Amino acid sequence: xxxxxxxxxxxxxxxxxxxxxxxxxxxxxxxxxxxxxxxxxxxxxxxxxxxxxxxxxxxxxxxxxxxxxxxxxxxxxxxxxxxxxx
Numbered sequence: 001x002x003x004x005x006x007x008x009x010x011x012x013x014x015x016x017x018x019x020x021x022x023x024x025x026x027x028x029x030x031x032x033x034x035x036x037x038x039x040x041x042x043x044x045x046x047x048x049x050x051x052x053x054x055x056x057x058x059x060x061x062x063x064x065x066x067x068x069x070x071x072x073x074x075x076x077x078x079x080x081x082x083x084x085x086x
Contacts, residue, residue: 017066019059027052 008015032038082083 017063019063021050
């Protein structure tokens, strides 16, 4: 996990298998915990999408499919010694 976090931070990349509405939901919870003002009403923020079960399940299915594809792609990976310089 530490290596993954290091690569994400040093390369400035997002986690490839992140679920957008779950991430927005978690960010909003952190904002509220830090003292941000509550937003009430019909304003559909990205975090509100997390409450939609169909969207939540669709995002989860996409992420699970991507994780399976990644597992298949690295299953046969074998480390190789570097080739000698000519």
